[in-house]
Amino acid sequence: MLVVKRVVRFAGTAGPRCADLSVSHLSACHRLPSPKRHSPYSSVDSDRYSSLVKSVMSSRVSSQTPENLQAEDEHVYGPVVKGPAPSSGAATRVPKTLHPFLHPPETLEAEEPETGPLTRIVLNREGRSSVPSVTRVLQQTLSKEQIFYLERWKRRMIAELGEDGFKQYSQNLFKQGKLFHSAVEDILASGGTSQSRNASEASEHPLEVQGYLESISHVLEDVTAVRATESTVHHDALNYLGILDCVARYRGVLCVIDWKTSEKPKPFLSNTYDNPIQVAAYAGALNNDSNYKYQVENGLIVVAYKDGSPAHAHQLSAELMLHYWKTWLIRLEEFIEKRSSHASSAFEQKGFGV
Template identity: 50%
Template sequence: MQTLPIRFKTSKPSRSDLSKLIFMNKELDSLYGPKVASKNKEGTKSKKARKINKKVASLGIIGESLQDVDMSVKNHYDEGTLIDNSYRNANTNSNCRSEIQRNSVDPEIKSYKEINKALNSKKEGLLPKVIDPNDPLNFVLNYPLIPNSSEGSVEFERFSTEVDKFCLQYTPSVSKILNKTMSAKNRYFLERWKKKMIEEMGEEGFKHHQEETLRKGINFHACVQQILAGESESEIQIQPNVEAFWRSIQSIFKEVTEVKALECSITHPYLLYKGVFDCVALYRDTLCVIDWKTSSKPKPLLTNTYDNPLQVAAYLGAINACTDPLLKIGPVSNAVIVVAYSWGDPAHVHFLNNEKCHQYWSQWLERLDLYWRTLDVPAPE
């Protein structure tokens, strides 16, 4: 009697594993090494492996370096993935590069799923939280959105002494801190956008575009400030370059009442940063910091506003900690981001409740902590 060969049933990769395989090959230059054909016990490719290889090969991405990948496609870097510069070296051969990358992950982690989870557990561009209890900069990460007391503390004195070592000429602004600590991913897309605009407009044309955008923003905020200060619309001179933005926010004004403050400069007395917030008022009977933005692209989701939520969270914290009697507005734990559109469509209103504001406040503190830690202490003369 002829004996039939025994075939062992191998586990089939899930759809999730397939997508991760494709993603890793495309985005991180074959993070897990060169393509290896999956084989069964007899040494022939399994049906599922052939499908995987066929689909991956059809994309033409095996062996591409990170520098060759078109980042305009979907599935950009996962949020939280840290990429060492050595990974980007196109001259490094794939075997060596793959070995470096495998060694950069905890050796106890074996599967793609575990590796992906480990990478995603880290936030891109942020340093690990310091566990040294004697580190004076720990004061930043522990500061509450709504402090219980406005009085100083021993921790603040140590933090302030540490900041003095940086010999700063000015208190850093919220915008400067966010720009300095921008993630590698966001900075990549910003630089790519600038490059594209310069190619289309030229250096002078792009500079003029930036200046015009700034003028529009100034004119727009001036009109908003006037109407919220109680002036009638007939008395407000609306410039032609902001007419569409103005139409976009008409329906919002009736929701804003009891304005407490407009266009105020503020400095956080303990975390030592400054900024200018647009407005504090009641929005639908809830006390909020209101931030007015203009856009030439739709931003229907809060995630479309990039670092704007961190910006308003920073303003919230500064307002709540403020010791200036003229800006003692009371605890504020909600915010609104209004996005006005250049074609006049109704603005999108993003409301950040107490929970979201605390969430973005924590993220802002991480960025602020990173900012202080990346400053260079001047060498003694």
């Protein structure tokens, strides 16, 4: 029979002792329990420790309480303004009526001859005084967030420049923008670029716009087949109008081009705020205006800088133009709703006055 030797430690003995166990009796053997380990907390005065914990937890003498921290934050940063959570309805809103961006009966850009006189339809308000412009619609349908930042910027500029200084600043910006657009129109009408003009020709333009023209010089190199400059467009069905800056090919693609000036860099399309909506509105009006015998599906926003640094050119693909066209339709609906509401209120007040 196989014999297994096992070492068994007996309490009170100095050393191990061997016992012969047969395999048949192995299952009957039980392991002796190990001695209980000594706890390091056994010597702690539990009553005293419990009193110490209760004292710390119930203490209110510390200055770092939530109430004091909130009061300190309000003193340093101002009171916390809790606004309502943004509603998801604005992001998912769609136009009530989805008017087409393109006008099917008209020919597409590829079928239109590239040569011919430039189109420049001067704005005529006679009989159309009630027709809103694209700029007016966008200004009167700004979001609360846009209005907040615009007003904050205005207050900061007035605090820095004063009322008269801010007024003069705004007038200078408007003047520079007008001179810049006029200079660009002259360059495009002459069929050249700013780099191809010699020093005497360049000096014909005011000093205020020299930096802007230098800024867009690399963009003008890719502008060809100019068809319209500073020309009025009118949407016959939606009844709004605007004056677009330019219609030309940019790197071979026919675009509605919008020239912008800025004191700060705008390297991303999101930095241009409502400008893409404006370009889409102009293109949609052109596509539905009988004065223009072609269709434009793309757009371009060029941001020029006074210091002459290279302008940023933001291209709007046909897909992006359709996206901003839908946004424009929503803004136009908001404008019409506000105008109808104001007209109703004025009518009611007039009736009560009578």
